[in-house]
Amino acid sequence: MxxxxxxxxxxxxxxxxxxxxxxxxxxxxxxxxxxxxxxxxxxxxxxxxxxxxxxxxxxxxxxxxxxxxxxxxxxxxxxxxxxxxxxxxxxxxxxxxxxxxxxxxxxxxxxxxxxxxxxxxxxxxxxxxxxxxxxxxxxxxxxxxxxxxxxxxxxxxxxxxxxxxxxxxxxxxxxxxxxxxxxxxxxxxxxxxxxxxxxxxxxxxxxxxxxxIHPKEEVKLLLETYVNNAYSRGGTIIIPSFAVERAQTLMYMLWQLKEEGRIPNIPYIIDTPMGISVLEIFRNNKKWHKISVSECEKMCAMFDMVSNYQETINFIYNKNPKVVIAASGMINGGRVLSYLERYISLPETTIIIVGYQAEGTRGRKLLEGAKDLKIRGKYYDVKANVVEIEGLSxxxxxxxxxxxxxxxxxxxxxxxxxxxxxxxxxxxxxxxxxxxxxxxxxxxxxxxxxx
Missing domain, CATH: 3.60.15.10 (Ribonuclease Z/Hydroxyacylglutathione hydrolase-like)
Structure with missing residues (x-):
């Protein structure tokens, strides 16, 4: 053998x-x-x-x-x-x-x-x-x-x-x-x-x-702090996320924070068609996870579910503060790139990294303090505030x-x-x-x- x-x-x-x-x-x-x-x-x-x-x-x-x-x-x-x-x-x-x-x-x-x-x-x-x-x-x-x-x-x-x-x-x-x-x-x-x-x-x-060793950090508290700080500056929060499990965890925590009155009443956007589809898999496989059906329904109601690219464009050009969860998690591709092209060079923007970033990925480069980032053949100055939440791995x-x-x-x-x-x-x-x-x-x- x-x-x-x-x-x-x-x-x-x-x-x-x-x-x-x-x-x-x-x-x-x-x-x-x-x-x-x-x-x-x-x-x-x-x-x-x-x-x-x-x-x-x-x-x-x-x-x-x-x-x-x-x-x-x-x-x-x-x-x-x-x-x-x-x-x-x-x-x-x-x-x-x-x-x-x-x-x-x-x-x-x-x-x-x-x-x-x-x-x-x-x-x-x-x-x-x-x-x-x-x-x-x-x-x-x-x-x-x-x-x-x-x-x-x-x-x-x-x-x-x-x-x-x-x-x-x-x-x-x-x-x-x-x-x-x-x-x-x-x-x-x-x-x-x-x-x-x-x-x-x-x-x-x-x-x-x-x-x-994952830090014993209060993930919800960090999420609350980053969202409120960006909101106070009039900025948008972009969270590059894996569409499976991570996006749903973020949705669940943001929903809890909103229910507790700890984050502002602004648009919360889930812009990953695959992540939206995964929600249906969550509904159909209750034995595999802890979230209840009623919690799932209430959580989903809070978010703007973006399915077509025209909706993505509309949110990108809306200058008001918002929270965007978009794939891909390592910023290798996906719709998060379109948001970053617009927002990465704005100092009021906050980018929250919430998962493992492999060597050579755009996400790893941001964590390592890159001053610019190449997206679709063009370089963009990184002026956004880049933060990390390790406890969501x-x-x-x-x-x-x-x-x-x-x-x-x-x-x-x-x-x-x-x-x-x-x-x-x-x-x-x-x-x-x-x-x-x-x-x-x-x-x-x-x-x-x-x-």
Whole structure:
């Protein structure tokens, strides 16, 4: 049995791990690379194994860095089944279609504006190629034992990260392999805490925040302060947000603040069509989150739900103070770019960063104090007030990750630290070894291990 790491190794994006056993190849996640250009360029490279040779894909959750390369995989010959939970299937569909649409729009814009380095800019994949993935999805229930092969089974258990997110347990060759996927927090606003594994011969654990402890900050108080400060200056508040889970958490907290009379009566805008669609998935999957149906309805009533781009333009050119939640969360694309083109150079504007910002993304550059930002081929001076709320992360911190391992009854043969940049992964490796005495390895991209 072998484990091969083709993504999510030394980086937080592009998650792809292949387990090969007795001629069967199982791909755990199939993510798109994001961030710095050398990583993004990997999306155009062929997979080191033939997609047609992969028998199954097991999807931990529907974020782009875990499912965003599926259209390329299918287009290049994969014909097997993609197993995931029902919310993950629904979210992955939304995210793949949105990604494909953005890819097509960016390619068209680059060709029209003649700012691509290529003679003809092409999308990584098209909407039609994204849609071709959907027939491969197979829905599984939480805790259901899924027989992939006569001697291979998989179980999906709650990971607490976003709706439908799961840890995967693979049983094969008399061994138990546990893949954390992205782990949520033990005390998340919307999600239930992750289920802890009891047994594992090999553990594949994410390490996004392996060297960080989330600050014990009053998130609602910070949100209240930033909104009121910007309002007092006559400015607009822009919150780049992931459309899944983060946008809904922000909506929930802003609704609570408004109900408590702690923030002003100004327009509150959710300008992410995908984020609006996710609200319906929330309504249909009550068992996966803490928010009640009545709370969801009241929360939604407070917001202007922007569905078409003309509405976006109208809000952009409305000079009055407002709060805008818009995708994408790392400012890689999406409608938030249109707002930033208008508002990033205004000193009365406040930009609130509320999630992990991968290396090379516009969000990371803003946090690092960039004086200008390139958007759609043009540079804009950054004069807006850029602030961060760390306590909204949907990823567990170092304590959460260590705690998730605490109920494993046996000593694993090896722990692989994946989905993290090198420094966080290495510090988590040291902490796991100190606390549990387990053998830990940080795999390199393209590395292969015999299990």
């Amino acid at each position: 072998k484990a091969k790491f083709f993504g999510g190794a030394g980086t937080v994006t592009g998650s792809k791990t292949i387990i090969e056993s007795n001629g069967v190849q199982i791909l755990i996640d199939c993510g798109q690379f994001q961030g710095i250009k050398p990583l993004r360029e990997l999306n155009w490279e062929p997979l080191p194994v033939l997609p047609s040779s992969i028998d199954y894909v097991l999807l931990t959750h529907g974020h782009l860095d875990h499912c965003g390369w599926l259209p390329r995989l299918v287009n290049q010959g994969f014909s097997g089944k993609i197993f995931c939970t029902s919310p993950t299937k629904d979210i992955a569909k939304l995210i793949l279609l949105d990604s494909a649409k953005i890819q097509e729009e960016e390619a068209n814009r680059a060709n029209e504006g003649n700012y691509s380095k290529h003679q003809i800019a092409e999308p990584l994949y098209t909407v039609a190629q994204a849609e071709a993935v959907f027939s491969h999805f197979r829905v599984v229930e939480e805790n259901e034992v899924v027989a992939l092969d006569a001697e291979i089974s998989a179980v999906f258990t709650n990971a607490g990260h976003i709706l439908g997110a799961c840890t995967l347990t693979l049983n094969l060759e008399s061994k138990t392999l546990v893949f954390s996927g992205d782990l949520g927090r033990d005390n998340d606003v919307l999600m239930y805490p992750p289920t802890k594994p009891k047994k594992a011969d090999y553990v594949f654990i994410e390490s996004t925040y392996g060297n960080r 949907a990823h567990g911190d170092q304590n959460d990750l260590l705690n998730w391992l605490s109920e494993i009854e046996n000593k694993p043969k090896k722990v692989f630290l994946v989905h993290g940049e090198n420094a966080p992964a290495d510090e988590l490796r040291i902490k796991i070894n100190e606390r549990y005495g387990w053998d830990c390895t940080i795999p390199l991209m393209g590395q292969e291990f015999e299990l």
